[in-house]
Amino acid sequence: MKALRNMALMLLLLLAVMQTFRGAQIFSQEYDIPVVGLPGTIDNDLNGTDFTIGYDTAVNTAASAIDKVRDTASSHNRLFFIEVMGRHSGQIAVRSSIAAGAEATMIPEEPMSIDDLIRILERGADHKKSSSLVVVAEGGETGRSINIAKEVQERFSHYDTKVTILGHLLRGGSPTVADRVLASQLGVSAVEYLIDGKTGNARCCK
Numbered sequence: 707m708k709a710l711r712n713m714a715l716m717l718l719l720l721l722a723v724m725q726t727f728r729g730a731q732i733f734s735q736e737y738d739i740p741v742v743g744l745p746g747t748i749d750n751d752l753n754g755t756d757f758t759i760g761y762d763t764a765v766n767t768a769a770s771a772i773d774k775v776r777d778t779a780s781s782h783n784r785l786f787f788i789e790v791m792g793r794h795s796g797q798i799a800v801r802s803s804i805a806a807g808a809e810a811t812m813i814p815e816e817p818m819s820i821d822d823l824i825r826i827l828e829r830g831a832d833h834k835k836s837s838s839l840v841v842v843a844e845g846g847e848t849g850r851s852i853n854i855a856k857e858v859q860e861r862f863s864h865y866d867t868k869v870t871i872l873g874h875l876l877r878g879g880s881p882t883v884a885d886r887v888l889a890s891q892l893g894v895s896a897v898e899y900l901i902d903g904k905t906g907n908a909r910c911c912k
Contacts, residue, residue, distance in 0.1 A: 740904075743896075743908035744759060744893065745892075747759075747761070748791060749791065749797060750798070752910075760877075761797065762882045763881045763885045766882050767875065768841075768872060771872055772802060772805075773806055776806065779837035779839060780837045782866065784867070785837065785867045786839050787869045788808075788841050792843035794845075795813075796813020798843065799841045799843040806839070809827065810823055812842045812843065814843060820861070827840075827858070837865065855867050855868075855869045
């Protein structure tokens with residue numbers, strides 16, 4: 707701590723998830739260093755902000771991958787379960803599903819039963835769909851889509867069933883324009899907040 711003060715570090719900017727915010731607040735109170743946070747998580751699951759830094763990039767990466775999976779699904783008469791990140795939030799799954807035109811989406815916030823899912827898939831098969839895509843939010847259990855796919859295949863054999871887990875692929879890549887602009891806007895707001903002598907808050911997008 708003395709080293710930090712000797713370097714004249716008078717403020718601290720944090721790009722973090724909620725757990726880091728709590729730790730930063732304690733740090734600020736204990737050492738009297740101004741702190742401001744920026745919401746950064748691909749899950750877009752922080753209260754108080756409409757969008758988090760990294761979310762748009764993850765959604766675009768997921769949608770692009772789902773588009774590629776559809777190409778092979780359509781040419782081989784397959785049902786694909788595509789698992790995306792989202793421990794407690796289905797935001798990535800929902801938005802990428804809409805963008806890529808998936809037939810069904812399974813998220814933690816609104817659980818879908820296997821019976822309901824099969825009914826959706828059967829309707830597609832009755833209408834001569836050559837393939838179907840189901841996007842699954844991991845829901846805190848990496849590989850969850852494998853168990854769902856296995857259960858569906860035992861009861862619905864119209865398609866050849868496959869699973870693709872995007873996993874940490876969603877955490878990489880070049881940021882989208884939307885994420886770059888959001889990060890810049892929030893960064894400016896955070897610096898202005900600190901210049902005004904304020905501390906212990908997060909800059910958000912509303």
